[in-house]
Amino acid sequence: MPLKILVGTQWGDEGKGRIVDLLSAQSDYVARFNGGDNAGHTVTVASKTFKLHLIPSGIIHSHTLGILGNGLVINPQSLLAEMDMLRNAGIEVNPQRLKISFAAHMITAGHVALDKAKETTLGNSKIGTTGRGIGPAYTDKANRSGLRLLDLLSPTHLPEKLQDHFRQVNQTLQRLYAAPQLPIPENVDRLLDFASQLAPYISDTGAFLEQALHSQKRVLAEGAQGVLLDIDHGSYPFVTSSNVAATGVFTGLGIGIQPVSAVIGATKAFQSRVGAGPFPTEVEGEMAELLRGTGANPWDEFGTTTGRPRRVGWLDGVLLRYASRINGLTELVLTKLDILSGLPAIQICTAYKDENGSQFEQAPMGVSDLQKFSPIYSTLPAWNEKLEEIHDWHRLPQAARDYVRFVEKIVNLPVAMVSVGPERSQIISVPRE
Ligand code: GDP
Numbered sequence: 001m002p003l004k005i006l007v008g009t010q011w012g013d014e015g016k017g018r019i020v021d022l023l024s025a026q027s028d029y030v031a032r033f034n035g036g037d038n039a040g041h042t043v044t045v046a047s048k049t050f051k052l053h054l055i056p057s058g059i060i061h062s063h064t065l066g067i068l069g070n071g072l073v074i075n076p077q078s079l080l081a082e083m084d085m086l087r088n089a090g091i092e093v094n095p096q097r098l099k100i101s102f103a104a105h106m107i108t109a110g111h112v113a114l115d116k117a118k119e120t121t122l123g124n125s126k127i128g129t130t131g132r133g134i135g136p137a138y139t140d141k142a143n144r145s146g147l148r149l150l151d152l153l154s155p156t157h158l159p160e161k162l163q164d165h166f167r168q169v170n171q172t173l174q175r176l177y178a179a180p181q182l183p184i185p186e187n188v189d190r191l192l193d194f195a196s197q198l199a200p201y202i203s204d205t206g207a208f209l210e211q212a213l214h215s216q217k218r219v220l221a222e223g224a225q226g227v228l229l230d231i232d233h234g235s236y237p238f239v240t241s242s243n244v245a246a247t248g249v250f251t252g253l254g255i256g257i258q259p260v261s262a263v264i265g266a267t268k269a270f271q272s273r274v275g276a277g278p279f280p281t282e283v284e285g286e287m288a289e290l291l292r293g294t295g296a297n298p299w300d301e302f303g304t305t306t307g308r309p310r311r312v313g314w315l316d317g318v319l320l321r322y323a324s325r326i327n328g329l330t331e332l333v334l335t336k337l338d339i340l341s342g343l344p345a346i347q348i349c350t351a352y353k354d355e356n357g358s359q360f361e362q363a364p365m366g367v368s369d370l371q372k373f374s375p376i377y378s379t380l381p382a383w384n385e386k387l388e389e390i391h392d393w394h395r396l397p398q399a400a401r402d403y404v405r406f407v408e409k410i411v412n413l414p415v416a417m418v419s420v421g422p423e424r425s426q427i428i429s430v431p432r433e
């Protein structure tokens, strides 16, 4: 069973990038199956930090091959900029190392403008998107009017398709949002230039992956966002526009249903959210500052893609049980355990109660309508020791080990590893109880 899946179990930014980097040491191919450059995945190796938005985090290892599946929406400009960033850092990027599905959809400057115009119009009801054009690009896909990467391979039809696209975008910008129009010739010329640069990378990655799995190549699917942002299963409408959950891997990579050896859920030791929407265990004030950090450290809770301060709160066991069910998780990796050092006490939500006092261990009707619940907490002792230098489970303070075991118990899943710092080596294997 050579296919492994790594997904986020919360609202994104769980530390997926660094776990993918770790798992990539044992993978041949690393494949993104959803989202676009709304993702921001951080990998730190020694003193070098990489922030990846599109290219799979596994690319940092020299032996891996990266795939961008058909489930993605790809902004060619962001992709080319990311390729340059990696090359400048000494990472090889070429069509033998990176393959892009012909059936992935394209994000243009038009989609970006529509995303921003819609958010502006929504005012206080805005979703708080990353402003990367994700929603409008997936809208065009579902509306059967999208531009696919395949279109970049057809120089005779491409200029006309792009002109039509920008004409439609301009109509919408003007009529729906009274927003300024985009200059069409410059935008078309720019995309024609990007097309010639990206053409060698575009192929039928689904067929390629199917063949690879058949010959026992080890494939790691790298999720973007977190399941609570899934278009079907997340806190709708405060979600992204793609299937984030592990079940999206097959559609998003264009491979048939097949056995999966592990579905690993990256989980932050607390909870964070960037953008609007419900957050039952959210904390504010001094405690929020302790969990978020002030921005002085690179790992503090400020968006990798947008720089926005993230909302923070205690780990929510009800939502984690939900994430386990929706994804079919087999294990967790708990990140940022080091951040809990020095807190006065640690709270963890084990159930919700509603205004009548009824208790719920599972969210009764999905995760959108959570305002009517308040969290029931267990309070666990904290620890003062710093964890960053610890490499062995048995050397962790007892209270830290108890916290990890408590998480296992409330979700009924093993925690396979905990991380105690962003660097590749700051990770500890957790023995099974
Ligand atoms: P992703 O989107 O899930 O890949 O996560 P991000 O990269 O957006 O955000 C996670 C942040 O936490 C990054 O700055 C990481 O470098 C950092 N990080 C990951 N694991 C740890 C950890 O165990 N401890 C600390 N202090 N930082 C971590």
Ligand code: IMO
Pocket: 008, 011, 012, 013, 014, 038, 039, 040, 041, 127, 128, 129, 130, 131, 132, 133, 134, 135, 223, 224, 225, 226, 229, 238, 239, 240, 241, 274, 275, 276, 304
């Ligand atoms: P990674 O992969 C955190 C959030 C946005 C917003 C909502 C919709 O780094 O975990 P979109 O631009 O997708 O239309 O925004 O989804 N969002 C993320 N939050 N991490 C991400 O990715 C996110 N990608 C989208 O903040 O609330």
Ligand code: MG
Pocket: 012, 013, 014, 039, 040, 041, 042, 304
């Ligand atoms: Mg991120």
